[in-house]
Amino acid sequence: MRNPGKFFLMAAASAAALAATPVLAADATQASAGKLSDGSDVTAVTLKAANGVSATILTFGATLWKLNAPDREGKVADVLLAYDKISDFETRPNFWGATIGRYGNRIADGKFTLDGKTFQLPLNDHGQSLHGGGKGFDVKNWKLESVKSGKVATAVFSLVSPDGDAGYPGTVKARVTYSLDEAGNLQIAFDATTDKPTVLNMTNHAIFNMAGEGSERDATTNVLTLTSSRYTPVSEKLIPTGELRDVTGTAFDFRKGKPVGVGLRDGNDQQIVYGRGFDHNFALDKGQTKTPELAARLEDPVSGRVLELLTTEPGVQFYSGNFLDGTFIGKNGHLYRMGDGVALEPQKFPDSPNHANFPSTRVDPGKPYRHVMIYRVSTSAR
Structure with a gap:
């Protein structure tokens, strides 16, 4: 070596530069969020990425409570509608951000037949069973299994649903894992096992406005893209009729992206009349996949905040907040009304147990249930 002194100086400088370079990581912390009426504690876990994206999850309902996302200028806003007070989640349950189970969406007349036996579920939606019939996973205080920081910050929640819970067969052991990586991608993995044949359709029911919760621009100005050429x-x-209908030439065609408000109040479309807007399942062109693939994109063009939804499931329920009627007071005292937020719920199809042509929601002993979804947060160029 011609100049060993120079080599050691260079090595020392390189080591100093590496030491000065911040190591990207995602942080996980937990704190008390309050108590339920029975005195049990609710814990809030916050996962925070290096780029300013953060997610806060409650043990009650394994609920995604807050999702903070920066805009093009770095201004951070919470893009989720929800309550401020834990007591409101308990006394006025509304599914906002909650883990939904055992069955996300509607089951006709609250009935399904499995292996020749008919099961009756609670009715909580005009004679139908919706999202577990009002006694589902969203109103249970889940156990916080673990919290971990690192390149990926994680929080794991678990729940045991006994045989006969809300009318469903089988003891189901469910787990929901929230994971936030350094880039701000929030993955939600739903896993479950059963000791008897049953049906399962778990999802998350977050309500979004990418302009920010309480913004003067409501969610009808968000631009939605859905990778779906058919809907139910x-x-x-x-309740689905069983048909898979082509979206071409209808208000349900979001393949090229358009503002949520376009077609939202089209009284000439009977489907819009039935739903009081959009409240329909879209059959994804990708179908069911082993790994999460792109299903939807939601953007606020003004701030540039973008949410991409990836999922392993074959459908997405798009709900345009039609039943927000001004009686719900949410975060920061904001009064939520129709169109203030939208839901994109990845799932198997509504009422699948009663439609042989729909994707099966049956789960058997020894064949675990798994659904993985990702909320990918970013910004668009002007």
């Missing part, structure tokens, strides 16, 4: 039309009771 419904009856006046919002």
